[in-house]
Amino acid sequence: MATIRELINNRTIHYVQPSQTVFEAAGYMVDRNVGAVPVLDDAKLVGIFSERDIMRRVVTEGRDPLTTRIAEVMSTDLRTVGPGASSEEAMCVMQNHGVRHLPVCEGRTLVGFLSLRDRCAATSTRSRAKPK
Numbered sequence: 001m002a003t004i005r006e007l008i009n010n011r012t013i014h015y016v017q018p019s020q021t022v023f024e025a026a027g028y029m030v031d032r033n034v035g036a037v038p039v040l041d042d043a044k045l046v047g048i049f050s051e052r053d054i055m056r057r058v059v060t061e062g063r064d065p066l067t068t069r070i071a072e073v074m075s076t077d078l079r080t081v082g083p084g085a086s087s088e089e090a091m092c093v094m095q096n097h098g099v100r101h102l103p104v105c106e107g108r109t110l111v112g113f114l115s116l117r118d119r120c121a122a123t124s125t126r127s128r129a130k131p132k
Helices: 003-010 022-032 051-059 087-097 116-128
Strands: 036-041 044-050 101-106 107-114
Touching: 003 087, 003 107, 022 036, 022 051, 036 107, 044 051, 087 101, 107 116
Parallel strands: none
Antiparallel strands: 036 044, 101 107
């Protein structure tokens, strides 16, 4: 059974800060081809900012992305897992709470960021592997 540590090993964590604008964060996300990023205030995880937040809290509310700060529109009801959790445990958390992105924390420190796409890729890779 794969652990989250194995899935996120040697990955760069792309993140934004709460003081950045939606416009800045959206450009950063596009450049890195990611749909969500953790929001860090210094080293503390304070939220997640996603494409869905842009649609729900910026576009549909008529906010200006050039002046709206991430802190105003990020998701703050966070679920996390530890790096020792199994990929199955992470999938259960995602399904039970309806989230597609899951911060991986060791204590209060963010050590990774798992997406549903990562989890599904790990499952399909494992299911296609030939038995030894």
